[in-house]
Amino acid sequence: MFAYRKPLLMTAAAFAMLSQVAAAEEQFFPIVSYRVGPYGANGQSFYGGFVDYLNYVNLKDGGINGVKLAWEECETEYNNAKGVECYERLKAKAKVSTGPLHVMSTGISYALIDKTAEDKLPLAMMGYGRTDAVDGSVFPYAFPLVTTYQMQASAIIKFIKDKEKGNLDGKKIVFLYHDSAYGKEPIVALQEEAKLNKFALTLIPVAHPGNEQSAQWLQIRQENPDYVVFWGWGVMNQTAIKAAQKVGFARDKMIGSWWAGSEEDTVPAGDAAKGYMAATWNVAGSDVPLIADIKKVVYGAGKGNLQDQAKLGTILYNRGVSAAVLSVEALRGAQEKYGKGKPVNGEQVRWAMENLNITDARLKEIGATDLLPPIKTSCADHEGSGMVKIQQWDGAKWVPVSGWIEGNKGLIHPLFKASAQQYAKEKGITPKDCAKES
């Protein structure tokens, strides 16, 4: 009865070893995503772009220096508890080798920020999440890459100031925001900008989910502001655009955040969205060389992640590609330092993310010129850029109406530093000395 036991065990052990070897030659990406639920449409585009780029690197270059990219996706439905569950499920594999974790949810980011630091796995929060993590001396494993809500708000004010010929003195700006951590983050920055530029700032919150805003827009009509800076998410965005139309507020005086500036936000609002503007840290368009090449290489091979190819080149698809570009560049950097042709672990990727230097020349090599801004990170600056473009909806597509605009770093970054130091004090964290980092 037991005659076959030994050979069977040996075979099983051999298979286990082989599979480990195979796994060791791959670079694993834990993908904590959402493609169904209230924000599923946004997740489909973002994670579609993300996975397409990973596939593209495998198909076009055979991986990174021969190391193929592998990934496993876990569905959160944009639910914090499920986000943590997914993370715990993928953690064991990620401890062997990992790409940065992108959860595209401020709530899930907050839930994971301490856990990822404990597990030494880098958490990327590109355009969301805990913004004072810009200070890497307190948050070594968290990266609010590219730009933050505060820097975005500051850049929007700069854009408005340029439109007003450099003078905002006496102007009225309403900040209409989702009444949540996401919506409240830029308030301090805007208040600082208001003091500096002498404009009157009115704060108007909108309760979640934001599908009813008539009171707020009547208040805006009463205030008669020069501009409305708008921090919405999901259904709140279309509702605001339609409500602006209802009270006769000009859409080209309304500037949204990057979570209020995708096709998913404007298309459902129909004609009311024409002229509406929003910030973005990545541009739309399938004519970006990289996006066109992804279509050719990945979809040509029948390995595209999106069922609906019309999403290729949309804001959120291109944002997913941009997130993957930065992740792959970080892995390249880690391999350069720790050994080419080998998978890298969380600590090594963390180092690389803290030493990213993606120049215009490098973006051109990738085919991503102007898709996203150049980025240079450091221990003291996990953001690395702070730049956005302003884009305008022409009724059918987003069109950039500015170059890259950098927020007022001198004004905003000290706010991050103060907040991070306060966090360190509360948590008993000793900030590391960034001067000693290399």
Add this chain to the structure above:
Amino acid sequence: MRFFLEVLISGLLSGVMYSLVALGFVLIYKASGVFNFAQGAMVYLAALAVVGCMEKGAPLWLAVLLAFGIMTLFGIATEKFVLRKLVNQPPIALFMATIGLAFFIEGLAPMVFGSDPRALDIGIVDEPIEAILNGWGMVISKFDLAAAAIAAVLVTTLALFFQYTRIGRALRAVADDHQAALSIGIPLQHIWAIVWGVAGFVALVAGMLWGARNGVQFALTFTALKALPVLIIGGFTSVPGAIVGGLIIGASEKLAEIYLPALMQSAFGGNFGGIEGWFPYVLALGFLLVRPEGLFGEKHIDRV
């Protein structure tokens, strides 16, 4: 004063939109004595069915007809596969079944019709009426007025239907006691199928109006959030109660949103707002304390 009136009217008109969703709850409650947790999901399904059919090339009128057909079939299927097994079970069992149904619809509907947020143009522009704007300086939306008119027609029809038709009377009997209604020959299964079909139609109207206003997307399921305080105030069993409850919620939450923050700020300091998220529930709580059956609900007396 002009601003106060503007906020008040805008609130009343928003309240009508809440009432439209609340009506669906009332219908199901009247027929089965259960709070239909899936009503918000039905609104979403109905609106998605309309835009889904339009994307396949159907004109609006045909898409609406097809969506109505889908909602009727859905009602019949719900009766056959869910409710029939639960006749004479405690209301909590039916309530739990509707929770399951909500998740089922929320998963199935986007799978069939796609999950991208889409615009729905029903030919009524959400813009201010020029004459009122120029004459009184007040913003009253054409769309909101049209929605109010549609709601008025719907409520009148439903109220007459419940009051004066045989089905309406049978329906009220079923709500009182399933077993007693069956024993005197009322066809419970037909009644439930009819009422779920009518609730589907109400969901279709609500879905089209909300969808045209904010886009057709998953967030339509959230429209049910405001229906609960509307029902508590108006009464779970009253069609006119759903309208009055909606008007009270709409007007009071808008006035609270505008005028309470300043009062709270002077009392406590800081920045207040987003009050309309919680205010209706506090108001409903107050009603529960003084009039638990709502303004128009039937007083429930248990004899022991």
